[in-house]
Amino acid sequence: MRTLRRFIGLGLAFGLAALPAAGADLRDLYFGEALYHAYQGQYFDAIRRLDTELAQYHRLDEPLLDTLHYHVNDAEFSVGDFELNYRMHHRAGRAIKAVLESAVDEAVRNEAAFRLARIHFQKGQLDDALHALSRIQGMVPEEIKDDIEFLRANIYMATDQPSEAVEVLNQLQSHESPDGFVAYNLGIALLQAGRQQEAVEQLDKAGQRTADDPAGFAIRDKSNLVLGSLLFESGNFERSKQSLDRVRLEGPFSNQALLRAGSAEASADQYDRALVSWNILVEREATDVAVQEAMLAVPHAYASLKLHGRAAIQYGRALELFSNQIEKVDASIASIREGRFLEALIREESRQDETWVIRLRSLPDAPETYYLMELMASHDFQTALHNYLDLEDLQSRLIAWNASFDAFEDIIKLRKQNYEPLLPLVDAQFRELDSRMRLRLEQRKHLGERLQAILITPRPDYLATADERIAGERIALIEKQLEDSDSPESPALQHRAARLRGILTWRLETEYPQRLTAAFEHFNELNTQVDTLTRQYDAFVRTRQAATHSYIGYDIQIGRLRERVSEALQRVDLLMARQGHMIETVAINQLKARRERLVAQQTEARYGVADSYDRAARAQSGMEGP
Amino acid sequence: MKNARARHNLITTTRVFGFSLLLCLGSVHGRAQQNDQQQMRGLDEQVQEIKSDVLSIAAELSQLEEKLLYPSGTQVAVFVALAEGDQMRLDAVRLQIDGKLVAHYIYSAKELEALRKGGVQRIYVGNVATGDHQLEVLIDGKLKGGSEFSRTESFTFRKEVKPKLVELKLAGPDSGNTPITLEKW
Numbered sequence: 154m155r156t157l158r159r160f161i162g163l164g165l166a167f168g169l170a171a172l173p174a175a176g177a178d179l180r181d182l183y184f185g186e187a188l189y190h191a192y193q194g195q196y197f198d199a200i201r202r203l204d205t206e207l208a209q210y211h212r213l214d215e216p217l218l219d220t221l222h223y224h225v226n227d228a229e230f231s232v233g234d235f236e237l238n239y240r241m242h243h244r245a246g247r248a249i250k251a252v253l254e255s256a257v258d259e260a261v262r263n264e265a266a267f268r269l270a271r272i273h274f275q276k277g278q279l280d281d282a283l284h285a286l287s288r289i290q291g292m293v294p295e296e297i298k299d300d301i302e303f304l305r306a307n308i309y310m311a312t313d314q315p316s317e318a319v320e321v322l323n324q325l326q327s328h329e330s331p332d333g334f335v336a337y338n339l340g341i342a343l344l345q346a347g348r349q350q351e352a353v354e355q356l357d358k359a360g361q362r363t364a365d366d367p368a369g370f371a372i373r374d375k376s377n378l379v380l381g382s383l384l385f386e387s388g389n390f391e392r393s394k395q396s397l398d399r400v401r402l403e404g405p406f407s408n409q410a411l412l413r414a415g416s417a418e419a420s421a422d423q424y425d426r427a428l429v430s431w432n433i434l435v436e437r438e439a440t441d442v443a444v445q446e447a448m449l450a451v452p453h454a455y456a457s458l459k460l461h462g463r464a465a466i467q468y469g470r471a472l473e474l475f476s477n478q479i480e481k482v483d484a485s486i487a488s489i490r491e492g493r494f495l496e497a498l499i500r501e502e503s504r505q506d507e508t509w510v511i512r513l514r515s516l517p518d519a520p521e522t523y524y525l526m527e528l529m530a531s532h533d534f535q536t537a538l539h540n541y542l543d544l545e546d547l548q549s550r551l552i553a554w555n556a557s558f559d560a561f562e563d564i565i566k567l568r569k570q571n572y573e574p575l576l577p578l579v580d581a582q583f584r585e586l587d588s589r590m591r592l593r594l595e596q597r598k599h600l601g602e603r604l605q606a607i608l609i610t611p612r613p614d615y616l617a618t619a620d621e622r623i624a625g626e627r628i629a630l631i632e633k634q635l636e637d638s639d640s641p642e643s644p645a646l647q648h649r650a651a652r653l654r655g656i657l658t659w660r661l662e663t664e665y666p667q668r669l670t671a672a673f674e675h676f677n678e679l680n681t682q683v684d685t686l687t688r689q690y691d692a693f694v695r696t697r698q699a700a701t702h703s704y705i706g707y708d709i710q711i712g713r714l715r716e717r718v719s720e721a722l723q724r725v726d727l728l729m730a731r732q733g734h735m736i737e738t739v740a741i742n743q744l745k746a747r748r749e750r751l752v753a754q755q756t757e758a759r760y761g762v763a764d765s766y767d768r769a770a771r772a773q774s775g776m777e778g779p
Numbered sequence: 780m781k782n783a784r785a786r787h788n789l790i791t792t793t794r795v796f797g798f799s800l801l802l803c804l805g806s807v808h809g810r811a812q813q814n815d816q817q818q819m820r821g822l823d824e825q826v827q828e829i830k831s832d833v834l835s836i837a838a839e840l841s842q843l844e845e846k847l848l849y850p851s852g853t854q855v856a857v858f859v860a861l862a863e864g865d866q867m868r869l870d871a872v873r874l875q876i877d878g879k880l881v882a883h884y885i886y887s888a889k890e891l892e893a894l895r896k897g898g899v900q901r902i903y904v905g906n907v908a909t910g911d912h913q914l915e916v917l918i919d920g921k922l923k924g925g926s927e928f929s930r931t932e933s934f935t936f937r938k939e940v941k942p943k944l945v946e947l948k949l950a951g952p953d954s955g956n957t958p959i960t961l962e963k964w
Contacts, residue, residue: 182858182944182964185899192893197830201837208838220964241827537819540826547833554840561847692909695940699852710843717836724829732822739815 180223181206187231196239197546203232226252226261233268240539246272259292267301274304279312299325306338315346333362333372340376344383356380360399373399374406381413390421408434408443415450424454439474440481440524442750448474449754452761461772465765468758475755482524482748489740494525495733498538499545528743537736544729551722558715561707568704576700583693590686597679604676607669613661616668621657628654853906854942857882857914859949861894867951868921869894874903875915881905899946909938914945916959922951932959 179185183206190199207228210221221228233248249272252265270285286305293301302325309318322339340356343349359376362369377399384393394417400410411430418427431454434447452467488494528534607615617625628650635647845854859872869891874882882903886894894900917931930952936945944964950956 179860179897179899182856182899182901182946185860185897186858186901188896189890189893189898189900192896192898193889197834197837200834201841204834205838205841239830240823241830243824243827244831533816533819536823540823543830544826547829550837551833554836561843564847695852699850702850703847707843707847710839714836714839714843717832717839721829721833721836725833728822728825728829732826735815735819735822739819742815 181220184221184224184228184231187228187235191231191235191238194238196235197543197550199235200232200239200241203228203235207232226257229255230264230268237272240536240543242272242276253288259290260294263289263291263293264297267297267304270301270308271304274308274311279308282308283312303335303338306342310338310342310345313345315342315344318342319346319348333359333364333369333376336362337372337376337379340379349383349387353380353383356383357396360396370401371405374401374404374410378406378410378413381410381417385413385417385420388420390417393417402433408437408441412443412446412450415447415454419450419454419457422457424457428454439478440526445475445478445751445754449757449761452758452765456761456765456768459772461765461769465762465769468761468765472755472758472762475751475758479748479751479755482744482751485524486741486744486748489737489744492737494737494740495541498736499542524744524747525740528740534736534739537732537739541729541732541736544725544732548722548725548729551718551725554718555715555722558711558718561711565704565707568700572700572704576697579697583697587690590690594683597683600676600679604672611665613658613665613668616665616672617661621661625654625657628657849904849906849942851942852940853908853938855903855905855907855912855936855938856901856942856944857903858944858946859884859894859900859902860897860946862948862950862954862956863897865895865950865954865956866923867949867954869918869949870921871919872902872947872949873917875913876905876907877913878915907938907943909940911935911937914961916947918949918959920951922953924953928952930958932961934961936961 183202187199187203187206190196190202206221207225210216210219210225210228213219216222216225229248229252233245233252236242236245236248246269249265249269253262253269257265266285266288270282273279273282273285282304286301286308289301302321306318306321306325309315309321319339319342322335322342325335326339336355336359340352340359343352343355356376356379360373360380362373362376364370364373377396381393381397381400384390384396394414397410397414397417400406402411411434415427415430415434418424418430428451431447431451434444435451437444439445448467448471452464452471455461455464455467485494529538603615606612614625631650632647632654635643635650640646849856855876857874861867861869869886871883871885873880873884884900884902890900912935914934914936915931916934917929919927919929921927928951936943946962946964948960948962950958950960952958
């Protein structure tokens, strides 16, 4: 019973697994992409995407400028959630611890502590779970307040501290919890604390709650089943029957409830009433444990009512059923040994449909699943199966990656063949253009400096046109020749030359402002041209570098990745074989245990047949006393 | 609010699952089974390790792929998102860049649900030269009332030196939003 209760807490706590943050106000596309994968259950891709984004974000010098900045807390949590959903508890724990130890606000830190506690609890590390909860202080997000207390109560129950659990659950119950889990757990905690009467009252309340969803109905049925069993064990058959009658006839607990209800009636010597429940039960799925128990209970009740003939017939029916079931179990064991169970489990529908386990039973070519429904629904088995499916997925990824290395190498080879003959010629042309460009840029720089200089010290001669410069030089030559001449006409000619110089100087001086403006305009026009040239130059340099980077420097990385992929593939193959073998072994062990019970029941039925015929015969011949 | 509801649904679903487990586990007994459980858990640890290793390989491989196939100078990525709360049933999206068909995607129910929850799909990654490019988007879908609809829009985007991200926000025409919007990133 204690073990059972431990699992109650544990089972419920799995329900606390949180949903990744929704992208209502999404500011980072890659975070949105990770969510897109996660919402489809593609956790490998979701983790891959978000890991890459977070790694990039943490490498940035100014992370506040990155769009992930808006979601970084959500992203850190989500990566932990994805890892948890991908059954990577170790990494999930590390991811959440990282949030816990970083500089985040109180509410975020408290949520991280809660999530960490939940992981510890799921792994059975109960002290660590309590320690993580003890780190929650101050501001707690409203939406997780009840979840924290529910988890705390579960930990108390799992660590044999039922009184503390009762206290926490009592407070939670006053919050009008929408489901019956708190009410039910409170009943179990009271029972665990030895407060039997209060436990009965609490379970009675839990068993009469209104429910409007499958989970609510299930927990209500469970409360009634536990209460009925409790009352049955304490000899209160009438009240036990009332409680068991409240369990729905079509729910997951109905077979157990019908069996118990019949037992309650039988214990009060009401065999005819016991037969009502048991006769419903024997018409149900023959592989169910409760149904098989009822197959023997029904003839036993008839025998107790001294209807030995009918008892003999029912024992005979039970004998036939047990023999058939033993054959089925044997066939299932053989089938598992042939590898068919694993084949059935890894069918595509197991990935697509959450209810595939239920439907698997009806597949005609999967006899091995008849007795394994319970096993297949167990947490450890589900983990093992999902791990097997995950390994299969990793295997197919690794095989595809291995093949892609060949494609990468082909691309690199083709790029090399294309670029290597072209690049020397391109480089030579570029070098020539580069030197011409540098010369022009130097000239432009010089011009710019001169223009800046004449802004401070006006130099009209700097802005003379070529004709004016030639004319000026010619005038200077004439002036020099006239200076050296003794000709009587020289003074007149010198006067004329001076007038020409005067005209030239006048023009340069009077047009200087317009010329200076025009010069700056032309210079700025040149800037535009130079900017275009620089952009083209940069684009060329980038393209030239890209050409080189497109085929040089990959050999080492590809070689290393090849090795890692190949090594991982070997490990995955080995693990798959071991995991598959484990699944088969567990299934066979389960079937063997069921077979043993069936054989014992078969013996009992065989004895019952003989005994009933004997009693019927004796009754008929009047030998049997009253 | 939507989050809280989804969270509650998940909690409920998994609680049912957990709950059904306990009955099954109740019938599990025996030392052999304990050994099996221990072995399963031992294997689980090893599976966790290999998952971690493969994820690390995947990260390095992503980096290599990006460098080799989609260098930042030419990389363009197109993303698809649904307008918040939109009930349109998106059937297909077709993309053409500069007149060339680059993606034609047909959505499954699961993918559509992921988009409705706020997920963003990277529908296309490719290479274009720097400069202006034409993006033509065609969407097919069904409205809430069941009638079919189809829309085509053309946009211009400019590719610069850094990787170009283009987000297409889609909405049903009956929602009051523009059916196809190009979001700038």
